Amino acid sequence: MSKRSSITPTGSAKVDVGSEVVAVRSDKVVLDGTIGPAEIVISNGKIVDVLPKRSWVRPSGEKVLDVGNLVVMPGIIDPHVHICEPGYPACEGFKSVTKAAAAGGITTIVDMPLYSCPPTTTLAGLDSKLQSAKGKCHIDVAFWGGIIPGNQAELLPMLKAGVPGFQCFLMATGVEDFSHVCLQDLHMAMNELQDTDCVLLFHAEQEPNHWMPVLDDTVEYSTFLDSCPDSMEVEATLTIAELCLQYKVPCHIIHLSSAQALPIIKDARKKGAPITVETTHHYLSLSSECIPPGATYYKCCPPIRGKSNQEKLWAALQDGEIDMVVSAHTPCSAEMKDLNNGDFLKAEAGIASLQFGLPLFWTSAKPRGFSLHDLVQLMCKNPAVLSRLEDRKGSLGPGMDADLVIWNPDKEFEVNKDLIHHKQKLTPYLGFQLCGEVFATLVRGRLAYLNGKFASKPQGDLLVTQRKMPMRVPSPYY
Structure with missing residues (x-):
């Protein structure tokens, strides 16, 4: 373990943690x-x-x-963090996650809607989140809403209450109160959200077109990887691109794993689709070839793929085809990861990395020629735009x-x-x-x-801003 920096802050008055500086x-x-x-x-x-x-x-x-x-x-903005509060006290809560974020140079996170009870799929669910977070956050926290079948009437009220957008899944989530959506659900939601300052976040995986029997040892990572082929991301990305072009509602693909989906996104952008995409620290820092048998703490969905795929993700970052890098922080206990058995198919998916996002990215990015300005663009400015916070966060300047x-x-x-x-x-x-x-x-x-x-007292803000909704005549589905 290295010693911490020996630099001492200097000024005309003592500066301690928790202090306001001029x-x-x-x-x-x-x-x-x-x-x-x-x-x-x-x-x-x-x-x-x-x-x-x-x-x-x-x-x-x-x-x-x-x-x-x-x-x-500028402080790092991480728009993809899972906080399991309220409802799951043994998992990650606001206090611990925001302390870890502060230690990692992160000044704002945006909480995902599904791993809490209730999930953030209703106005009441959002209020429950806000009440749970109050007085516990060391940094600023914003909140995504969620789209599930049947909650169309909740979307505009949540948007007005301050969420910048909504996450949805195109395949089963494994979370009882957060079902995946079908095409009809998406048509209804996007019709409702047209002409609003809103973004839809997609977990871009669809069920494979044909059933794939598991024939190999489930302790081997390759067995899990074979069960999540690139085609699942490719098919989902095609669906998202078509919807984005039809409705022109901004769409964002979260935690892109497969480089095979990138040409679809590039083509959709050329046609005028307002579509953005993120990848994660684990897809850029880890590769399937290095995952040992039974090491289920490497499991995430979409999965960590091979080294050649990873290099294509880095090339896409350099070419501006990927807009930002996030943690997709999803901490799990040893029990949730089924460490005793090491079964990749039974283990929960998710990787904890929030605190180390900045050095993880820089360690791999610097040798590839990325600059500090590139880092700011990918981890500060672009996430601020996605989170609808660019008027106050993501860059250094007056105001x-x-x-x-x-x-x-x-x-x-x-x-x-x-x-x-x-x-x-x-x-x-x-x-x-x-x-x-x-x-x-x-x-x-x-x-x-x-x-x-x-700081002894958490003083982060909860970033919800009341917004006016555009006046328009409601139109029936189709």
């Missing part, structure tokens, strides 16, 4: 088009100015954080929330259980040597995390 100074501030010395001036949680180095004059007694040559950039991550992109460390702040510490990344250590995380100008310590 300015952050660094020789490496990542702004649009430049990286260099700057002072970020903060007031009431907002950036009010960005000054060149020659202007660094401050009255005595002000709390200024001077971090030398550490990188300062934006003072959400910052301060980190050392050259510092190496080893992932071990003592570092992990997720409630469930089972992850395939244990023992990984990563590059890029987070030193501090500021949320609206307040230090939520500083050099291994957290």
